[in-house]
Amino acid sequence: MSAKKRVAVVGVGTMGAQAAWRLAARGAEVVGYDRFAPGHDRSAAGGETRIFRSAHFEDSRYVPLLQHADALWETLQHETGRELRRLTGCLLMGPTAHHQMATALQSIAEHGLDHEVLDADALAKRFGQFRIEDGDAAVLDRRAGFIRPELTIQTAARRAEELGARIHRYTTVREIVPAGSGVEVRTDTGSERFDAAVVSPGPWVNDLLPDLPWEVDVRRLLSAWYVPTTDAWFGEERPAFIRTAPTHCYGLPSPDGVSVKLGLSRALHRPAGDPNHLDRTVAPEELEIFTELMGRYMPDLNPDPVRLSVYMEGYTESSRPLVGPLPGNSDVVLLAGFSGHGFKLSPAFGDIAADLALDGTSPRPIDFISTQDRTEA
Ligand SMILES: Cc1cc2nc3c(=O)[nH]c(=O)nc-3n(C[C@H](O)[C@H](O)[C@H](O)COP(=O)(O)OP(=O)(O)OC[C@H]3O[C@@H](n4cnc5c(N)ncnc54)[C@H](O)[C@@H]3O)c2cc1C
Known part of the structure; x- marks a missing residue:
């Protein structure tokens, strides 16, 4: 990079906080905007x-990106002294014949990932909280675990600020318009000019x-926390888990050792509607699927939830994210x-956005998720 570039980050949430950190670390002049404040819970x-996790059950092309993320998780923890991630492992369970299990095993084999395959007896001895069925496989991804989202976003945003970034909190961006060889970011209180902008507005995209040429379907996601009736969940090993099929679901033992959080997959999420008016009330009928799944696969969880929370997330048709320049305006990433x-x-993704905003290109293998020459949604 020659002259110091001015880059706006619109939406300082999951992606924006990381982008702000990576841009500031490379010496850019960074100004972030968020309609709330970093770490809030009204979005994704x-x-x-x-x-x-290190293995990928949808597409093994994500593995090199996961490895890049893995290294940067270590860097951010090292730079800030905060434990953002804990590697407790992640158990993938489901029918051997299902494509997600096959893809996960393929990504493990292709990249030599650290894992264990457990048969039903080994699973019962080591992780007695789970039930599997005939024809199921159980694979422990060992370089996997949990990340703390609120702490991560605040830590990345603070690190960006330490490196010189400015973040405008409670400041909604209304428009980003081309301005000569750059962009203008407009809010209710004024506008500012930048060489480039990283736009990461999550469910407000x-x-x-x-005028985005791809559809982003914004869904309402329910997380539900349940308390175990035995000690099996909080022994020495506390892996996260994913069941691939017939109903895709996942869960994590809570870091405080009290409860287990469960979540469902895309097909079971309702449309979110207007992201400014997310319905956070949970109807008892919405819990039926959780009760059914617990009865079948995790019978020692008490089916009365102790906490319910609602979030939003944007889905593309192919489930591949949109990463890259905006059609018609290459200064917007x-x-x-x-x-x-x-x-x-x-x-x-924050680092790749910094590559694109500062250099116009990224050395990372992003063709399959790029907005450039993208034909599928
Ligand atoms: C319940 C749930 C469970 C999940 N589980 C996992 C998991 O286990 N592992 C995993 O890898 N992923 C998981 N995900 C997905 C992951 O959390 C999301 O992909 C990620 O958080 C999306 O980040 P984002 O930056 O796009 O959105 P956000 O984090 O929502 O950030 C968008 C930000 O933009 C701001 N904003 C929006 N519009 C404007 C505007 N006009 N002006 C200024 N600011 C604006 C918002 O306030 C927000 O802070 C899960 C998601 C959900 C909802």
Whole structure:
């Protein structure tokens, strides 16, 4: 980079906080904007935990990006002295014949990832909290665990500020318009000019960019916390877990050792509607699927939830995120549509956004998620 570039970060949430950190670390002049403040719980982040894993059950092309993210998680922890991630492992369970199990095993084999395959007896001895069925496999991804989302976003944003970034809190960006060889960012109180902008508005992407040529379907996600009736969940090993099929679901033992958080997959999420008016009330019928899953696979969880929280997330049709320049304005780098699996990768996406905003290109293998020459949604 020659002259110091001025870069705006619109939306300082999961991706924006990481982008601000990576941009500031490379010497850019960074100004962030968020309609709330970093670490809030009214969007895609929140709820104490997110799963980190090294194997990928949807597409093994994510593995190099996960490895880049893995290195940056270590860097951010080292620079700040905070424990943002704990590697407790992640158990993947489900039918051997299902494509997600096959893809996970393929990504493990292709990249030599650290893992263990457990048969039913080994699983019962070591992780007695789970039930599997005939024809199921159980694979422990060992370089996996949980990330603390609120702490991560605040830590990345603070680190960016320490490195010189300014963040405008409670400041909604209304428009980003081309301005000569750069962009102008407009808020209710004024406008500012930048060489480039990283735009990471999460569930507000359709509001901020109504002409986006790809559909981002914003869904309402329910997280539910349950208390175990035995000690099995909080023994020495406390892996996160994912069940692939017939109903995709996942969960994490809470860091405080009290409860277990459960979540569902895309097909079971309702449309969120207007992100400014998210319905946070949970109807008892919404819990039926959780009760059914616990009865079948995790019978020692008490089916009366102790906490329910509602979030939002944007899904693309292919579930591949939109990463790269905005059509018609290469000074705007879009980070959107993370389709339920963006958190673990967020430092990598922040770094890639910094590459694109500062150099116009990234050395990372992002063709399959790039906005450039993208034909599928
Ligand atoms: C319940 C749930 C569980 C999940 N579990 C996992 C998991 O286990 N592992 C995993 O890897 N991923 C997981 N994900 C996905 C992951 O959390 C998301 O992909 C990620 O948080 C998306 O980040 P984002 O930056 O796009 O959105 P956000 O984190 O929501 O950030 C967007 C930010 O933009 C701000 N903003 C919006 N519009 C404007 C505007 N006009 N002006 C200024 N600011 C604006 C918002 O206030 C917000 O702070 C989960 C998601 C949910 C909801």
